Amino acid sequence: MIYRFFEGLGAYFLFLADVFRRPEHWREYYRSFLREVDLLGFSSIALVCFISLFMGAVVLIQTAMNLDNPFLADSYIAIAVREAIVLEFAPTIVSLILAGKVGSNIASTLGTMRVTEQMDALRVMGINPASYLVLPKIAACLLFNPILVIFGMLLGLVGGYLAGDLLNLVNTEVYLSGYFMEFFPHYVSYSLIKTFVFAFIIATVSAFFGYKVEGGAVEVGKASTKSVVAMSFTIILFNYILTDIIL
């Protein structure tokens, strides 16, 4: 099992070496990048907004329930909600959701291209399929995932505020002022660094699993599932490592 792990890791780095070769034709890569931004980025906005809004609401309800104390101002609830969303929920949970949505899309798209010989068609033309197909996806994820996470943060905070207001759990004025108390911008940069790393993991790990598919439709499905599992493990592991290093 250990041998297989290191064999897979070696194959992953060789794959990355292939991906990061100098592109043959920048304009084609740029066109492909725009398609990927639309496919992987814009199509995820609604999902991220919906989840973040309700995630913020749930965090507020749970925090308010646990900090229900007459000696504790509602602004402290706001600080707890803000830190939970900015530090952890937005970057990590949104990235895990994107690993499921975007990652499985990348793995199954590339896997299908492999089994239907579209990658061979590129190779016959003299185009490096790893670079042409994967590099624009990595660029799109690196560009758009942080934007999605920022959306996630903002909507999480809005969700918390709305839940507090609608359910009458907090004094909204005091609560709102809490969002701006003791705010460390470093926390946002920490979140965005994590998001960049997670975006790279999502794009490359899923592409690796899709690119290496051999067989038919069943193997494409299996590769997609395996990629989501591998991405989730890697994201959680790197979440710990980065938190330990940066915070």
Place this chain on the structure above:
Amino acid sequence: MIRVKGIKKSFGNEHVLRGIDVELYPGKCNLIIGLSGSGKTVFLKSVLGLHSVDSGTVEYDGRILGDLNKNETKKLRQEMGMVFQGSALFNSLSIEENVGLPLNFFSKMTLEEKSDRIKFCLNRVRIPDDAFVKMPSELSGGMQKRVAIARAIVLNPKYLFCDEPNSGLDPETAIVIDKLIHDITHEFGMTTILNTHDMNSVLEIGDHVVLLQEGKKTWEGKKEDVLTTDEKAVVNYVFRSNLFKQMRNALAK
């Protein structure tokens, strides 16, 4: 001319190609025939360089495939066109984008010239203008094959490879595709190498026929010889059905 010398290819313990020597003639339709599993596709992909061979050489007009540097290989690739068994059109690109992709990468044409070339190739394979903006999934299997042919010839290649181009098509469409490949081969003077197990194709377009069995070349000749030769390998391959056996006996009488 493509000269293949003693190529062998194995996958693990499975020996798929067991030393094949063959010359594929320029300006002709060279057909590789054989049963499923005889090594036709692996042979074709080995000649193309998509599979690295265990031993032997593939020579393109004096250029040995494995000995070329990166730039020479790239240049050679631009002289090749390939029609895959399942068409292998890019799902995310429209028909004209599919055909135009090799031009975008490897030609220095202006946008207008590219557009003209794409139109010429698609019209040559009889794709109507209103289908240019459609996606591959919106086309029938026969039309997809024709688009794949257009994409394969867009860079005006010297060598055209076709892997069972009429598999999955109805007999009438299959004949249309065969005839198209035959006409294009002679019109542009290409060296065409086509894999098939369809005897109709052999008799329609096979200028030079090579029979593969269990990874070995067991016979080669002209299409006319296929029906008349007494070579056991060919007789067993071509006259497998009782109807064909009876026809052969009737012809012999």
